[in-house]
Amino acid sequence: LAQQRMTILSSHEEFRSQAGRFLHQARAKAAQLVVFPELTGLMLAPPLISGLKLEFIKRADQGSQPTAGTISRSLGRVSSAAAGVLGGGFRGSLNRLVTKRSGDLLDAYLEVMGSLAREYGMSIAGGSLFVEDAETAELRHRTYLFDPSGEVVGYQDKLNLSPDEEAVATPGTEVNVLETRFGRLGLLIGRDVLYPELARALVLQGAELLVGVAASPGVAQARMLRSALQIRAEENQVFSGISFLLGQNYVGR
DSSP states (O other): OOOOOOOSSOOOHHHHHHHHHHHHHHHHHHHHHEETTTTTGGGGGGGOOOHHHHHHHHHHHTTTTTOHHHHHHHHHHHHHHHHHHSSHHHHHHHHHHHHHHHHHHHHHHHHHHHHHHHHHHHHEEEEEEEOTTTTOOOOEEEEEEEEETOOEEEEOSSOOHHHHHHOOOOOOOOOOOEETTEEEEEEGGGGGGGGGHHHHHHTTTTTTTEEEEEEESHHHHHHHHHEEEHHHHHHHHHHEEEEEEEEOOOOOO
């Protein structure tokens, strides 16, 4: 379970390197499945943003870190204002990007996560991102599962969206049990872990493992979601695990 922090990256190679560090540790522990958290896929979005705006967004990110010094914080505030002038900073840029270039973001996600699964020879739940549904043309908050050959096993859409997400995406309509070489698993995204009916529906379809992917800016929220998934595991007598994206939230408010 990769407990990751959202960072503003300049290239997809930077993302690959960061994800590879988690996978290297997991392989050393003989893991067969690695779970990246909610919204991880959106870290592939910044390299698709224009160069000047991305530089301002990166400096704003550096200035907001707990370890940033006085000068870095000052530059961060200036850069944040400049990014806003150029179109709303990262949040504004991301909303436009997922609306207009969802296909480019999905292609990058599938290529990077698929190649990492092949390289490390393990299944990967690749975290989530916003993608355009091929059948309905609606944007969904979706996470994909990759097998060790890098192929997509299947996906799960988030059913209970936050108010911020509702402005961008459409809720999913079903839960899917995904077959792997080590058993059947069900994916629950964010607040979906809070609802007993969703976990029960997955288990009735044969899920033996419930996997949560979440994004949590605070400890209290993370504990709530983790406790909820523990209850889902006890209610249904299955295994469970949850992975969190930690720290500053660049997507919601």
